[in-house]
Amino acid sequence: MSTQSGESSHVLDLDSVNQNVKKMEYAVRGPLVIRAGEIEKELKAGKNDKPFNGVIRANIGDCHATGQKPLTFIRQVIACCTDTTLLDDPKYPKDVKEKVKLLLSYCGGNSVGSYSDSAGIEIIRRHCAEYIAERDGIPSNWQDIVLTNGASEAVKFVLALINSSSTDDKPTGVLIPIPQYPLYTATLAEYAMHPIKYYLDEGNEWKLNIAELKRALDNDRSLCRPKAIVIINPGNPTGSVLNKENIKEIINFAKEEKLIIIADEVYQHNVYKEGAAFHSFKKVMHELGINLELASLMSSSKGFMGECGLRGGYCEFINLKPEIKALFLKMLSARLCCSILGQITMDCVVAPPKPGDPSYDLFTSEKNSTLESLKAKAKLAAETFNSIPGMKSNPVAGAMYAFPQIMLPEKAIKEARDAGVEPDFFYAKNLLETTGICIVPGSGFGQIPGTYHFRTTILPQFEELKKMMDRLKTFHLQFLEKYK
């Protein structure tokens, strides 16, 4: 009634709302994923006009959702921190209880229900620093480390700190890889910052090509004020792992062009390819004797733990001027603090049981078993894609994804264009409706125009992934046949 009498005229419409939000796209959670959810509901409701009986969600790096088991140690620590009566329960190992008591002694009122410092609980920041120091063999200062709700929040904070789009004559420019994890373009769009898109070199295992970085930068220099470069290593969506030589070139380029380095290193535990290794930007920069401003991001959502829902993460931001570091910390304070249980998850990753501790053997075997399974699945995915006509894939050297190229028939491309959608979206939509497999089209991450890709995770359990690969192969051949 009140609506009819005109009392609900809206303040917010598509013209008055934040225009930057309209530009945001986040393909990993885009329309195909929404459609996948609908299909799941249809199947659950008994509607069964599909030639499959379940959706395989290979669209998102959501480890536990596809059957990966949590690490016992992490879950025991969180349970005891939350319900402290469990500290008297003999079933929990001594090292779990010791960690819990230590962590609680750093919480206000010994409760995980208290706020921490905005930058995180001191002892956990110290543990992160020790972990980094041991990883790189060079010192790390715990006061350079802030704890965040996953790495996503760290990305937003770092980009917000460097963003002077609203007061400068030009928007702040940030070099980002194409293909990229769409959190970057989405956040840059929200903040009215300018993405300077550089293409990764598909013919060279998705490495960064310095000439291409220069081309991208020169191309956009007049449009923005370039301030930073984002590198995702190991790569998302590419599954690449950069070698040290490539990292050195990138650092020298950043130095020459006066760029902050934002190193998204959340997959640092996920390296599978023979001969490949994770090299942190911090360590390589140290070897070069260069001291650029560098933010390195880490998360407890990936690696061998896969605790996405617990939202643990950290950011080590080094070589900041002291006054800028103070501003960064002040910026964090307005969100009070990130989840204490997320912080504790991160602690278990950076300060795991040591040899001799009661939880050590189980922790190690659970960790290795997950990493070995991922390694086998990485191999399976790349080999399958390379065995399919009209498809080719770089090795899945690391991270949790394959990003094969697909050669689409002209007829399919035309039908997609006529329907007003990207050809790889058309392909992925068909795949979903025909097989229940949910992947993300390459256009959601960016690709060289005229090429088509998709991203799939390698997370489904081995037998499930094998089934998925078979179904995908059959679909692909039928698709080629249909549109030949």
Added chain:
Amino acid sequence: MSTQSGESSHVLDLDSVNQNVKKMEYAVRGPLVIRAGEIEKELKAGKNDKPFNGVIRANIGDCHATGQKPLTFIRQVIACCTDTTLLDDPKYPKDVKEKVKLLLSYCGGNSVGSYSDSAGIEIIRRHCAEYIAERDGIPSNWQDIVLTNGASEAVKFVLALINSSSTDDKPTGVLIPIPQYPLYTATLAEYAMHPIKYYLDEGNEWKLNIAELKRALDNDRSLCRPKAIVIINPGNPTGSVLNKENIKEIINFAKEEKLIIIADEVYQHNVYKEGAAFHSFKKVMHELGINLELASLMSSSKGFMGECGLRGGYCEFINLKPEIKALFLKMLSARLCCSILGQITMDCVVAPPKPGDPSYDLFTSEKNSTLESLKAKAKLAAETFNSIPGMKSNPVAGAMYAFPQIMLPEKAIKEARDAGVEPDFFYAKNLLETTGICIVPGSGFGQIPGTYHFRTTILPQFEELKKMMDRLKTFHLQFLEKYK
């Protein structure tokens, strides 16, 4: 070495960094709190030149840090969700286990380590809607509800959605109360939005005065494009509880001025004053037959649970156009999801044990005991302040704070000005150094120029609060004596 050779020239300095971040202030975690931390460390290290032996942190609504006990039910649910082997433990009540099984059935792979939908786990959003419907006696649509990392994140999302400062000819204006919870000014500064400051009516128990709202709006109309009004009820820092008449006036004002209402209702369980009651803006709007865009914020950090560190919260955003609701949900997707254990905390608050459930009696007695204790402390605080010469306080009708006015001697004001600090900061700093009591000066929240206040929480345990009140009284009298 490399520093000396000039290889560490910085990209970020005070001119090139985000200028909006420089303007942010967040007094609740400002310099006095940092000083309090230093004093604590000094005391711990055995340095004992202070006439007290511990700091009382009355600066922040951090319930558990000041001794409030967590609710057993909440902690049991989280522990069992995290370590599911506890579902076989006979010590956990049946209703705890049933809730855990229900919640896990809505988690990917039955694990709290999986991502949820960006808007939150469906069953928890449904429980929030049922809670709101029962509270207000009118329907609530679960799809209008999004789960957030505390209410702080909801504030940031809502303000970001309505912010068109970067593309409009004028910045987006938001009416905010003075005194206010500084999250609002900090976020508006970060987003380059314009705060339209209206004074709360101290002489009328901190209610909103419509003439004052009009004055503030008319004053700033040429400087910005006004879009929303923030109301904090029960009030932070004021401890006020608005009556229904006042809320009606505000809604009519918002309707007339075409403003979105942002109702910060995180203290809805915290009402102490005889005859006072919480009225949601949604319910009162319904009674008036008006349908404005309204965002209501709720948190699991306050109320009787006080689980600040677990970061649970929700936002019910009603009467949005469908296309704007879609944009709002899209905006959430770039942070993937908020903490699953935070979501579960919120679930325990909105869907607590029912009469007859095994956990009901304990839950109810723990809840009532906390609320009764807060009620007694609210009374103690206001009565003490009103018994001190040169100090006066409105009743602490709700929330967790008192915000007394202090009449500072001219000599103290002069000494503060000479030192380049606000007089109430000068007072609060002296109080901290002399007594160890950490409060927040009124200037951190805003106040009518020439008046001075401070905010103290009423959270310290009763005997502790009594001691604190005595110390404060003694300090105040000495301060008056010293500067008379």
